[in-house]
Amino acid sequence: MAIIELHGTSKSYYIGGVETHALDDVSLTIESGEFTALVGPSGSGKTTLLQIMGCLDKPDRGAVMINGKDVTRLNANARADMRRQVIGFIFQFFALVPVLDAYENVELPLLLSGVGAKERRARTMELLDAVGLADRIHNRPDQLSGGQQQRVAIARALAPRPLMVLADEPTANLDTANGEQAMEIMKRLNEQTDTAFIFATHDPRVMSFARRTVKLLDGRVVDDSAAH
Numbered sequence: 001m002a003i004i005e006l007h008g009t010s011k012s013y014y015i016g017g018v019e020t021h022a023l024d025d026v027s028l029t030i031e032s033g034e035f036t037a038l039v040g041p042s043g044s045g046k047t048t049l050l051q052i053m054g055c056l057d058k059p060d061r062g063a064v065m066i067n068g069k070d071v072t073r074l075n076a077n078a079r080a081d082m083r084r085q086v087i088g089f090i091f092q093f094f095a096l097v098p099v100l101d102a103y104e105n106v107e108l109p110l111l112l113s114g115v116g117a118k119e120r121r122a123r124t125m126e127l128l129d130a131v132g133l134a135d136r137i138h139n140r141p142d143q144l145s146g147g148q149q150q151r152v153a154i155a156r157a158l159a160p161r162p163l164m165v166l167a168d169e170p171t172a173n174l175d176t177a178n179g180e181q182a183m184e185i186m187k188r189l190n191e192q193t194d195t196a197f198i199f200a201t202h203d204p205r206v207m208s209f210a211r212r213t214v215k216l217l218d219g220r221v222v223d224d225s226a227a228h
Helices: 046-053 076-086 102-112 117-130 146-158 176-193 204-209
Strands: 002-015 018-031 035-039 061-066 087-090 164-168 196-201 212-217 220-226
Touching: 002 046, 018 046, 018 061, 018 196, 018 220, 035 046, 035 176, 035 204, 046 061, 046 164, 046 196, 076 087, 087 146, 102 117, 102 146, 117 146, 117 176, 146 164, 146 176, 176 196, 176 204, 196 204
Parallel strands: 035 196, 035 212, 087 164, 164 196
Antiparallel strands: 002 018, 002 061, 212 220
């Protein structure tokens, strides 16, 4: 089943009065359960593509279909609802709430979505156990290592049971061992939940885990291949 489809998607920015084509006529389909890396040099368009997929930005031209709905036609509130209901995010700098402990950070999106207390606790504990942090639930981010913070972020992204998780350079601030551990956890959860994972990365470690690699250059898809 197609989770997200982009048709002729283009996006330009004006920097210093000069037009820059961040995305140029990109068409792409991501299916349920995919584990896909968006790769390319700095300025290739991969972060812009991820932002458009995540309803954080709108294209200048083209359609973006998420779960069969063209999100380019939605207003800001409806796009926010789409983000909350079907999209999970993992950021390079973790983006945890510093005054909340690990449990509260994972529980937060469930609170915002109105999930009942019993289900919130069950889902939060299940995910913290899945990422190996059941014994650190009361630790705040400043009491966790970078690798542990990213594992909390992974659990938080999956808490609402999204159709897809978007990850922007998820290993950039992790050492080799923690980066590989984070990728192993995401791969396992991807297989268990059938949630699609889409990464924007230039890290060969992330690319080696991907089952599909979409290469961008100057805002265009120049290669789209499955792992061998």
